[in-house]
Amino acid sequence: xGSNVSYVAVPMVAVVALDAGPGQVGLLAALSxxxxxxxxxxxxxxxxxxxxRRVLIVAELSRGALLGSVPLAWWLDTLTFGHLCxxxxxxxxxxxxxxxxxxxxxxxxxxxxALVPANAALVSLSAAGNVTGRGAGGGLVELLTAPLAMAxxxxxxxxxxLQLLRLKPMDDGASAKAVQQVRLLTQIGEGxxxxxxxxxxxxxxxTGTLGNLGSxxxxxxxxxxxxxxxxxxxxxxxxxxxxxxIGIFVGARCAQPLAARFGLGRTMVRLNQWxxxxxxxxxLIDRGAWLWLAAGAWSVFTFKTGxxxxxxxxxxQRLTPGPLLxxxxxxFRFMFTGSMAIGAxxxxxxxxxxxxxxxxxxGAVCLALSVLPVALSPIRHRTxxxxxxxEPVRSQPRRSLREPNCVSSRLR
Numbered sequence: 138x139g140s141n142v143s144y145v146a147v148p149m150v151a152v153v154a155l156d157a158g159p160g161q162v163g164l165l166a167a168l169s170x171x172x173x174x175x176x177x178x179x180x181x182x183x184x185x186x187x188x189x190r191r192v193l194i195v196a197e198l199s200r201g202a203l204l205g206s207v208p209l210a211w212w213l214d215t216l217t218f219g220h221l222c223x224x225x226x227x228x229x230x231x232x233x234x235x236x237x238x239x240x241x242x243x244x245x246x247x248x249x250x251a252l253v254p255a256n257a258a259l260v261s262l263s264a265a266g267n268v269t270g271r272g273a274g275g276g277l278v279e280l281l282t283a284p285l286a287m288a289x290x291x292x293x294x295x296x297x298x299l300q301l302l303r304l305k306p307m308d309d310g311a312s313a314k315a316v317q318q319v320r321l322l323t324q325i326g327e328g329x330x331x332x333x334x335x336x337x338x339x340x341x342x343x344t345g346t347l348g349n350l351g352s353x354x355x356x357x358x359x360x361x362x363x364x365x366x367x368x369x370x371x372x373x374x375x376x377x378x379x380x381x382x383i384g385i386f387v388g389a390r391c392a393q394p395l396a397a398r399f400g401l402g403r404t405m406v407r408l409n410q411w412x413x414x415x416x417x418x419x420x421l422i423d424r425g426a427w428l429w430l431a432a433g434a435w436s437v438f439t440f441k442t443g444x445x446x447x448x449x450x451x452x453x454q455r456l457t458p459g460p461l462l463x464x465x466x467x468x469f470r471f472m473f474t475g476s477m478a479i480g481a482x483x484x485x486x487x488x489x490x491x492x493x494x495x496x497x498x499x500g501a502v503c504l505a506l507s508v509l510p511v512a513l514s515p516i517r518h519r520t521x522x523x524x525x526x527x528e529p530v531r532s533q534p535r536r537s538l539r540e541p542n543c544v545s546s547r548l549r
Contacts, residue, residue: 141271145271147225150283150284154211168229169481174475182464185241185324189238189241190242196235200235201294204228208284236474237467237470241462253522256450325464332465332468343510346475349477350500351506355500362493373428380436382439392404396448405516406516420494480503
């Protein structure tokens, strides 16, 4: 709830309260994710050296304090665009550590055999937060103004940090000490090689990178488009984004049944192919019926995202040994969210120097192309997740590559 209210409120603080232009809005969006480019890779190695519960709590409380400084500065009449940029950048740093740690913690909490239902539950809850948080965010901006809406967001983060105090301490001290014996650069290299040398992990990373790039190019310009070109309310913008959250929620709930019915690989590949053409409707957003047509297309695309999030995250968690989870997740986050920083910057430049519509069409092309890496990868042959005790081939000694049973469970 906290993150989704701020998703709507932050750009509206810039546009409405600080009179920011398309370039400044793009810069703000880029700063929110640039931390993944700057520290994304070493964060995975750092997380593998730390106690996960402590990292999660500190990250949430930090985000609450940072966002809470915005309404306070606005109330004191000292809020500047530089202050907002600093808050967004530091919030992104906290998000790096939280996201990497959370995905590395899940297999320890539920066991690898329960990853699909657990990821489905988390993605569903996240999507419900998209619907309620972004819808509420638009309403709160209309009702309270954008800076005060951010106070609600800060309360959400603080409540999340306090809730995480109930999480039982995990026995990760021994593994953290073992990882600390290895040089940081060596650990980062292990995570990169693990992802980029595996055809399935590499395809998941490239597809997600292109998808995030396209969606951020489009979404970065929507607050400017709604407020200035279309003259539509922030409430409608929040509703538009909330409709996308409904698509993610439904996709997450359908992921496991679809994979059981058609097979994991076929579900991911076919769904990508069917959904790709709807991307062309997104740049056509306008007043009246075109608004709802674009919202419908966005919900179809986010339905695919919900399915892919559950199946893709579960697959990469099962393909990764426990000691590498932090670095694997950091590598994915580096590519996924790093592409968002690039996309936001590119969106701001195109919106500022070409047009808002040109930015939307650029994003739509990226979304349409995002289906290719998975469609051309070994994932298309996979019918199910690997066994819970599966260990990737590259983690075995070199001589074991000659043994046929090393690859018997790779493609099923």
